[in-house]
Amino acid sequence: MELKLPPHLTPAQFQTALKDFASVVGPGWVLSSDEDRDAYSDVYAPGDAAQWPPSAAISPASVEEVRAIVRLANRYKTPLWPVSRGKNLGYGTAAPRLPGSIVLDLGRMNRILEVDAALGYAVLEPGVGFFDLYEHLQRTKTPLWMSVPGNAWGSVIGNALDHGIGYTPYGLNARNLCGIEAVLPDGDLVRTGLGAMANNKAWHVFPFGYGPTWDLMFSQSNMGIVTKAGVWLMPAPETSLELIWDIPEEGDIGWVIDTLAPLKIAGVVDQSIFIPSWLGKIVLKGQRRDFWDKPGAIPEWRVKELLTQYKLGYWQVALRLYGDEGIVKARADVVKAAMARHLKTPPVENWWRQGDPVNAMDITMGVPSAVPLQMSDWIGGRGAHLGFSPVVPATGAAVTDQLKRSRKIIGDADVDFYASFTIGGRFANNVNMLMYDRDDAAGIAKMRQLFDVLITETAKAGYAEYRTHLGWMDKVNATFDFNDHAMRRLNERVKTALDPNGILAPGKQGVWPAAYRDLSGGGKA
């Protein structure tokens, strides 16, 4: 990828800055070749990856190096785009929002600093991946389970900071953070919560500070660079029971939500309950052309044939209970009785007990896997995906309303419909997966237009995305419009006060420092 300089910098200034950055991290960790820029671009970009070009990447190994880089970035006015491991696939990967930003790749800061098996937490640097932590827990025989996302290639801290979700009782990953250390945009270093006291022994077990509590200020944020954090982990259960129901009809989702959400809210079910539509199962069986070889959405009659042929319901509920056997059995009786009021077919039951093998594909048991990314192969070619992800109340009426709306919009665009709802508590995360071939320009143009319509129409109905791709960060931010976008105005006042030079992730989530506000513009750089 050709060099796109940071705004307002001359080539000579840029080269001088890189030389100074190299004096901090060593020349081998300043990555500024065309090949490096390609690798840090959005490899899943809907359209040309050069829309969000980095100018270089720097990879520090310690908090001291991060602080030195931030001070230099202020001196040279080089915007930095921090990534933990840069695997935010579908949301921009490692690429920056502002063209020419330097990616700050924290992947080398990958120390597991502490694991407390009794209290159930770990203290991690941002470069620690889900695979790294899982293997550490296995090797040390530590009886703790992680909450892993669908694609577990990335960072434990990075995923939590980006409001990622998992599928165990600890499925709200940002809620698991407890005690954050962050470098501020001027190079200062803070610790949140009780960590604001030097050597406080309860930093990673008590979730508040004394006075205002700033932890989530650093999530989906450009207010600081998180250099370590405490993460709560779930005690490994004695047993676990998986209950699987195939839910026959699309319209059944209403009663499914109204049955399961109250059980989740009451604590009978404690996991985040993932309910994917049929396409989520069939993507693992082959490519689209194996099932339907014509352009346009797979027609209804063919969907019905496929569901029959592969013995799939339109939805699947694979619910998991955790704990001592007596508790699990009692909870299972309540859940099965509730479901039986609507569905005569009993669930498939899979018991797991301590010592049994764990299915490596089962993310509800905290095992990291990259296999769900196989869905990229569904379309064929250089496959990729975008997720449209609004949050709605966990009621049958709200979920059905959301389903009908996105179903119609996606159907009108003649695109395959692949949705899931995850009941995380009083809400359901709806992810509509849009898959495309990166070399199909017409298909990408259709996806982008479709994404625009989904955001606009869903906002009109009173719902917003919880997370989005670089190209729509401003557009989604604009949907938060209470009192003339008061939240954006607050964020930008804080941002500009903390970061007058605007060097830290300008434009992240649509929050711009005054220094670069004029470069926002319409959702795309």
Place this chain on the structure above:
Amino acid sequence: MRNGAIALVVAVAGFGAALAQGGPHDAGPPTYQMRAPESGGDRLAASQDAAAIFSHRCGYCHLPAGMGTNLLTKQQVLAGNPPAMGLLTNRNDLAVDYVIAVARNGKGAMPPQTRVDITDAELKAVAAYLAKGKAR
């Protein structure tokens, strides 16, 4: 419709599970394949343990039942090769430059790997390991 192909890929998907369990006749669920721990020392220097680097850096996807293994197994079977060729360590047709090019540029569903994901020295060692002595 290519129903033959569907049957094939379903069979291949099951192969990953069989591979993880140690044989095609024991088709339980695949178990997690532990990667080698990260090698200590200077990642920018040469002469490291290539097998361990491959396991640690590429093992997210290229150990038994990994995403890359699953997709490559499908490709290999469709090309008339044994399913075991889905594992890169079983391949006899990989060349050093090819491995380096695929890692740096990506291929199909595989994204390019940065030089933090795997350094030039590490990739050179892995490429030589996978190429089994073939220079090009």
